[in-house]
Amino acid sequence: MHILVSAASRHGATAAIADTVAETLRRFGHRVDVRQPEWVGSITGYDAIVLGSAVYAGRWRAAARLMARRIQKEVAPDVPVWLFSSGPVGNAGEADGACTDAEVACKRIHARGHRVFPGVLWRSQLSMVERAVVSVARAEEGDHRDWPAIELWATDIANELAVRAAGGATPVAADG
Numbered sequence: 001m002h003i004l005v006s007a008a009s010r011h012g013a014t015a016a017i018a019d020t021v022a023e024t025l026r027r028f029g030h031r032v033d034v035r036q037p038e039w040v041g042s043i044t045g046y047d048a049i050v051l052g053s054a055v056y057a058g059r060w061r062a063a064a065r066l067m068a069r070r071i072q073k074e075v076a077p078d079v080p081v082w083l084f085s086s087g088p089v090g091n092a093g094e095a096d097g098a099c100t101d102a103e104v105a106c107k108r109i110h111a112r113g114h115r116v117f118p119g120v121l122w123r124s125q126l127s128m129v130e131r132a133v134v135s136v137a138r139a140e141e142g143d144h145r146d147w148p149a150i151e152l153w154a155t156d157i158a159n160e161l162a163v164r165a166a167g168g169a170t171p172v173a174a175d176g
């Protein structure tokens with residue numbers, strides 16, 4: 001299958017998650033394009049879509065939100081979509097807030113699921129404003145990404161695609 005993996009990242013942590021998802025899907029024989037959301041125009045020709053975003057102050061990055069809105073009318077009901085957020089870093093921010101934009105996107109493009117993955121925080125990469133925000137939030141510096149969990153999630157997607165290809169597609173729930 002031809003799959004689009006797209007993720008909005010500011011400091012690169014989420015982009016690397018997208019790369020790992022893409023690599024895992026390729027291992028199952030899929031043709032996978034990785035594109036930044038701002039560069040995604042038409043999604044015609046894709047058999048499945050994975051869209052992710054870093055979370056800042058409880059919001060998805062604008063590029064991911066806009067992509068979900070842009071492709072809303074184009075996503076056919078039989079094209080499965082999965083979403084992910086890269087966010088929590090220790091006590092940083094509101095991990096639950098991560099889901100607000102993702103929930104909206106879930107409904108817009110009838111995603112089959114949304115997964116939150118822990119992210120990365122290196123103070124040396126941040127702007128002064130960002131440093132002030134994470135100080136208040138008492139974020140834990142470090143790379144909190146869970147690579148086995150990311151690969152497992154992508155493997156679950158590959159398995160679901162295999163079931164669909166074998167004719168076992170289940171209808172998407174109306175409430176996303």
Ligand SMILES: Cc1cc2nc3c(=O)[nH]c(=O)nc-3n(C[C@H](O)[C@H](O)[C@H](O)COP(=O)(O)O)c2cc1C
Nearest residue numbers: 009010011012013014054057058087088093119120
């Ligand atoms: C200023 C700032 C605000 C953040 N706000 C949140 C937040 O509200 N919720 C959350 O789960 N993570 C939050 N984070 C953590 C980021 O989502 C995490 O660092 C993520 O891995 C960044 O991804 P990126 O490198 O792709 O930009 C915040 C990080 C920074 C620097």
